[in-house]
Amino acid sequence: MIDTHCHLDFPHFDADRAAVWQRAQAVGVVGGVVPGVCLRDFGRVVALRGPGMWIALGLHPGFLADHPPDALAQLESWLRRDRPVAVGEIGLDHLLSPETHARQLSLLEDQLRLAADFRLPVVLHVRRAHDMMVSVLRRISFRQGGIVHAFGGSLQQAEAYVKLGFCLGIGGVVTYERSRRIRQVAAALPEEALVVETDAPDLTPAAHHGERNEPAFLPEVVAVLAALRQTDPERIRMVTARNARRVLGLQGI
Numbered sequence: 001m002i003d004t005h006c007h008l009d010f011p012h013f014d015a016d017r018a019a020v021w022q023r024a025q026a027v028g029v030v031g032g033v034v035p036g037v038c039l040r041d042f043g044r045v046v047a048l049r050g051p052g053m054w055i056a057l058g059l060h061p062g063f064l065a066d067h068p069p070d071a072l073a074q075l076e077s078w079l080r081r082d083r084p085v086a087v088g089e090i091g092l093d094h095l096l097s098p099e100t101h102a103r104q105l106s107l108l109e110d111q112l113r114l115a116a117d118f119r120l121p122v123v124l125h126v127r128r129a130h131d132m133m134v135s136v137l138r139r140i141s142f143r144q145g146g147i148v149h150a151f152g153g154s155l156q157q158a159e160a161y162v163k164l165g166f167c168l169g170i171g172g173v174v175t176y177e178r179s180r181r182i183r184q185v186a187a188a189l190p191e192e193a194l195v196v197e198t199d200a201p202d203l204t205p206a207a208h209h210g211e212r213n214e215p216a217f218l219p220e221v222v223a224v225l226a227a228l229r230q231t232d233p234e235r236i237r238m239v240t241a242r243n244a245r246r247v248l249g250l251q252g253i
Contacts, residue, residue, distance in 0.1 A: 024215035088123025121146035
């Protein structure tokens, strides 16, 4: 299994980060992707890179106040020097104040162009803005693909992303029986469109509701995804890991 989205750089893991990763490996997690969200954290993210641990670097729409005027130039320097596997976590979050939406869009478009220049895929954060995101990707002819993290849209929106070369990140939300829409999407998509993630420390699976999420809980996502698709968990492990390697160009395992 590859956890395609885990924020192991966050302070939530400062006390036991090594043990968290050991627990993940013990249950079959062979790799993880740690996405950066703002410049001040990039050093912590880069420090985590190692065998089976890849990094992405991006300017998250939820941290606009933390992005200085020269943030894009600084991001470009980090990309050039540290060569992450993707630009991310970037995107559009329309649950945030409408006053931020224009700046979010501008920042997204700039980072998509930067990713294209570096020939890197992207890791997208999208809330209440899937149609706009698809429109932007089409308008600027973004062809590097990537992952739509914690996908929560419709099947039609998912299919639009797949046509653009993206995989959909399925995480802890799918383990809740009330999450009918994402369960329907997860069951219906072609298997080559699926990757799995935890978004640790957030979006904890149902069995751990209220706890800190961590990569060791990924088998619970895999088990539910397998049940929804009426297949074996080992098949989901194999396919989603293969998809992650393909869409992000992962090397080393």
